[in-house]
Amino acid sequence: MVAAIRAGEPRSARVQWHAPWGQQFPTVRGSAGFQVVLQGSCRLIPLDGGGAPIALNVGDVVFLPHGSGYALADSPSTPLTEPVCDPLNDPRFEDRYASASVGRTGQDGSQEVTVTLCGGYQLDPSRAHPLLADLPEIVHLPARLGHSRELRAAVDLLGGELDNPRLGVDTIVPALLDMLLLYILRAWFDEQSERGTTSGWAAALGDKAISAALHALHRDPAFPWTVETLGTRAGLSRAAFSRRFATLIGQPPLTYLTWWRMTTAARLLRESDASIGEVATRVGYTSEFAFAAAFKREYGTAPGKYRRQN
Template sequence: MDVLSDVIAAMRAGEPRSARVRWHAPWGQRFPAVRGSAGFQVVLQGSCWLMPPDDGAPIALNVGDVVFLPHGSGYALADSPATPRTEPACDPLNDPRFEDRYASATVGKNGQDNSQAITVTLCGGYQLDPGRAHPLLRDLPEIVHLPARLGRRPELRAAVDLLGGELDNLRLGADTIVPALLDMLLLYILRAWFDEQSERGTTAGWAAALGDPAISAALHALHRDPAFPWTIQVLGNQAGLSRAAFSRRFTTLIGHPPLTYLTWWRLTTAARLLRESDAPLGEVATRIGYTSEFAFANAFKRQYGIAPGRYRRRSGAETPSGELGATAR
C-alpha cells in the first residue's frame, strides 16, 4: 500500500457518517469539537460562511468548495456571519437527527421555500483513533479549505457528485457504496492538499516529504513491504541518494531517522493486525519483519506499554497510544 492509503487504514475506527443537508435562511449551526474524529463540509448549492474555532476570521464558502477539519475541531456554519447559531450543536457521528449513517435532512425552513435562500451541503464525519495518529495527519492545519476552481481536481468533484447522488436516493448496495465513496473523498481531499503544498514549494514536514521524489520513493517502498530487511543503504538506493545524504534529508523532512520511523510503522502495522485479524503472534511478527516472536513482543511492549497478546484482548476498548518517538526512548 502507498503512504496515504496506509495512514487511513491505520487510523480508521468505526463507521463514517454522511448527510446531505438543505439549509433555509436564516440558519446557523454549531459543530462541537469531537476528539478522535475528522469532519468535512462540501457546498453543493448556494453559499455560506464557516466560523473557525477560537473566533478566527469567517471563511466564505461557495458552490464546490470543500472544507476538511482533520483534528475534530469545533466550528460553525451559517448563512451569514451575523446570524446567531441558535441550533443545538450537531455532531455528525452521534446526532440523533442523523441516526441513519447516511441521511438527508432539511434545517430552518420556517414554512417557506425561497430557493434564493437555500444552501445545500454535504457533511460527514470520520472516526479516527487518536492513539494511532500518524504524523502525516498531525501536520495538517486545523482547517483545510479547497476552493472550487474550474477544471481543477476533477476526481474530487466526481467523488462529491457520486456521494451526493447516493445520499439523495439511497438504494440497494448503499452500505457498501457510501463507505467506499467516503474513503475516496477523504483520500482525494488529502491528495489535493498535499499537491497544493508541493506546488507552493512547501519546504518542511510531510507535505515536503511526499513532494520530494527521493524521500517519497523510500517511504512508498517501506510502506509496501515493511517486513523487508531495510537498511539506510538500501533505502538510500531506493531514493537515489548516498547513505548520508538520504539519512540527513529523511530526518529533516520527517522529523525522525529512517530506521526509527520504520520501527514505528512496523509496530503500528502490527497493532492493526492484532485488532483486525486472528493471526498468531508469530505470524504477525514475521509479517512486519521480526525474526522471532520474543523480539517482536519486546519491541511492541516498548512502544505500546503492553504485551501484544493483552493488546489484542483489549482491542475492543480504548487502546494505548503508540506515538512515533516511543521506540526511540
C-alpha cells in the first residue's frame, strides 16, 4: 500500500541545532514527514490548528502523515526566527542520499546541541490511502526500553548512512526510508492495539479474516476476485465477510478492489514501460478497452495521456 501511494523519492537529513533555535516546517499537501531526536531534546510546536507543544527526547519519533505545518525549537519560548524549511524542496537537502547535516549557531554561542533526523515522503494527493487518512495529524512515538526494536534499528542505520555515506548509499538510503515508514506505521498500530483503541484500518489489519482478504487482493489484483472468493480467503460466509469488510474498511470489498487496481495501474503507467495492454492484464482486465474506460472514470483521463503527463 505504501509503495502504491508514494511518488518521487523520499529525502532525509541529519541536522544539528545549537541553542537557542527555532525552525518552521510548512504545511505541504501531498507529503508526509518525520522527525527523530538522536541527541538532546526539543519541542514540537503544532502550527495548523494550534495545540500544546510536545516535549521530544532522545529516541522519540514523530510522524506527520498529512503534511501538517509545525515547528521545532529548543524551547517553546524561543522565537521562530529561522527561515521556513521544507526537506522536499529546500536546496540544502538537494542531495537526498548523502550527508546533509545543517548547523545552526546559537546567538549566544551556546554549545547545547540537539541532533535530529528529519525527512519527507512525497505522496500522490489524488490517491490518499485510507490507511493514512485514519491517522491523527501528529503521531508521537516516545522511546520506550524494549519497544519497537526494529524502528530503533532502522533509525540507527539511516543516521549512520547520512553521517558517513559510503559505497552504495544511493540504494541503501531510499530502502531505509521505506523501512522507517513501515516500522513507524507498525509501531503506531501496535500501540493502538495495546491500548485497546483500534478502529478503522488499524482494526482491519488486526482482524485475521479481513487482513487475509486484503493481503490476497493486494498481492494479486489481477485475479478475478468476487465477494465470495474473498470471503473464502477470510474464512467467512459471503454476507458476513461483506458486512465486516465494509464496517472496518469503510467501503464494500469490490469498491476497494477497483480502487486498488486503478492505483496499481497508475503506478505501473508512471514507473514502468509496460504497454497499456500489459498494465490492463496485470490489474485484472481482459479487455484494454474496458480497462481504459475504468481508468478514465477514476482519473478523468485516458491511460496513455496520464502516462505522458506523469
